[in-house]
Amino acid sequence: MKKLLILWLLAIAHTSFAQETASLESTQTQESGGLSDVSTAQPLVAEVKWNALQNILSSSSDTTYVLNFWATWCRPCVAELPHFEAVNRHYASQKVKVVLVSMDFVKDMEDRVIPFVERMKLTNPVWLLNEPDANSWIERVDSTWTGALPATLIINPARSRKVFYEKALDYETLARDLSYFLDY
Amino acid sequence: MKYDAFLIKKYVSFFGVLLLLVAIGSVSFSTASERFSASQNSKVLSEGYQIGDAVSNFRLKNVDSRMISLSDYSSQKGVIVVFSCNHCPFAKAYEERVIALDRKFGGQGFPVIAINPTDPAAYEDDTFEQMQARARSKGFTYPYLVDATQTVAKAFGATRTPHVFVLTNNNGTFTVRYIGTIDDNPQDPSGVSKRYVDDAVTNLLAGKPVVTTTTKAIGCAIKWKDV
Numbered sequence: 001m002k003k004l005l006i007l008w009l010l011a012i013a014h015t016s017f018a019q020e021t022a023s024l025e026s027t028q029t030q031e032s033g034g035l036s037d038v039s040t041a042q043p044l045v046a047e048v049k050w051n052a053l054q055n056i057l058s059s060s061s062d063t064t065y066v067l068n069f070w071a072t073w074c075r076p077c078v079a080e081l082p083h084f085e086a087v088n089r090h091y092a093s094q095k096v097k098v099v100l101v102s103m104d105f106v107k108d109m110e111d112r113v114i115p116f117v118e119r120m121k122l123t124n125p126v127w128l129l130n131e132p133d134a135n136s137w138i139e140r141v142d143s144t145w146t147g148a149l150p151a152t153l154i155i156n157p158a159r160s161r162k163v164f165y166e167k168a169l170d171y172e173t174l175a176r177d178l179s180y181f182l183d184y
Numbered sequence: 185m186k187y188d189a190f191l192i193k194k195y196v197s198f199f200g201v202l203l204l205l206v207a208i209g210s211v212s213f214s215t216a217s218e219r220f221s222a223s224q225n226s227k228v229l230s231e232g233y234q235i236g237d238a239v240s241n242f243r244l245k246n247v248d249s250r251m252i253s254l255s256d257y258s259s260q261k262g263v264i265v266v267f268s269c270n271h272c273p274f275a276k277a278y279e280e281r282v283i284a285l286d287r288k289f290g291g292q293g294f295p296v297i298a299i300n301p302t303d304p305a306a307y308e309d310d311t312f313e314q315m316q317a318r319a320r321s322k323g324f325t326y327p328y329l330v331d332a333t334q335t336v337a338k339a340f341g342a343t344r345t346p347h348v349f350v351l352t353n354n355n356g357t358f359t360v361r362y363i364g365t366i367d368d369n370p371q372d373p374s375g376v377s378k379r380y381v382d383d384a385v386t387n388l389l390a391g392k393p394v395v396t397t398t399t400k401a402i403g404c405a406i407k408w409k410d411v
Contacts, residue, residue, distance in 0.1 A: 073273050074404060075306070103402045105273065105371045132375065133368040138400040147365075148344040148405035166343075166405075 045113050047106065048127045050137050056099070057140070062158045064181040066098040066174070067141070069151040072116045073104070076168040077150040081120060083171040087178065088124045094182060098124040103149060106130050156181055232341015235397045239351055239358040242336045244299065244329035247312075247319045252297070252327050254358060261293030262352040262361070262388060264381060267342040268328075269302040270318050271309035272404035275345045277370045279322055282346075285366070285381060286326045294350075294385045296326035301337035302345070306407045337406055344403030350384045350394070361388060364399030 046052075056065050068084050070077035081100070088098050100122065104113045109128060117126050131137055138147050142164035145151055152169055154177050155162040163177055233239060243253040257263050266282055268275045286296035302310040312330055319328045331337050340349055341363075350362035362384035369375040384394040
């Protein structure tokens, strides 16, 4: 019983991630309009700065975000992309938003990233995060992330609930986690 | 009396229900914590040497087919161990800067040792022959060792390429002083403002402690072979 209680406390501690995000709230209001465009975005690649991700991490809308960190050259990342596309299709009617956050270099945008997204016919919004100093933001995504790809954060900031994986995922894992986020 | 018995019954059933609720609650909470422990699992994977830890000796094959051990460096002040590979764009982006580090610090007693832990079955660019070709074409001034069993990468707790460990040597005992990335801009060497490895080694050479001892960076995950 004591063990269960400790586990439960751990779960709470783990989910009540730091709200160090407040400092950027001012930019959130400015850019929240852009955020709502995510669901209807065309399969083009948006070059974004950290505040675009910060807006999601500190969002107050009761939405579950699936942030997948990937790159065109990362084979396990490319292999799992279809699962995130399937999430987009299967959860279209629910408050779930997938964003594929590319770690490709900005210089590869035109010759590599955009052609890849077109070739794969990705329907999820694709962002290219142009923040080379990753040490400044990796831990804000999750304190346990070492920086290896792929990595996926499933988060509902309004409910202070999140789960993070530094590994490739299958559809079953995504669906199981999402059912937990959506059912409770 | 009858009334008391009824009350007791009522209390018993009340506590019964309460107990049941608590039990259900803790079961569902424990499932929740299992689900949310996923990121803690990855933390276990990333365990390895921490700052201040002594490093075990290793012996690996270089691209010139000679065996090289950490203990071969016991006359040096330290070493810069770089887990790297052929296929990773981040590793490639840093190749020139790793050569520059070796050129700058090799002569001052802090040479570079590069170690490739990539499974060539996963990335054909990382076969031993491709490593030899890369070392030749780029003119590596340092050994480029193959960690075929990945045991050295696991001992260090390397999770990605490139992943750097700066070690100091004290009478043959090597100690970890810095873990992380080379600098703060993999994409553009001219846009670098923080040179973490350079700063760490410069301080160590001056007998001063390292200021920033750990950093994180995006890199290519080291894919572990199935055991």
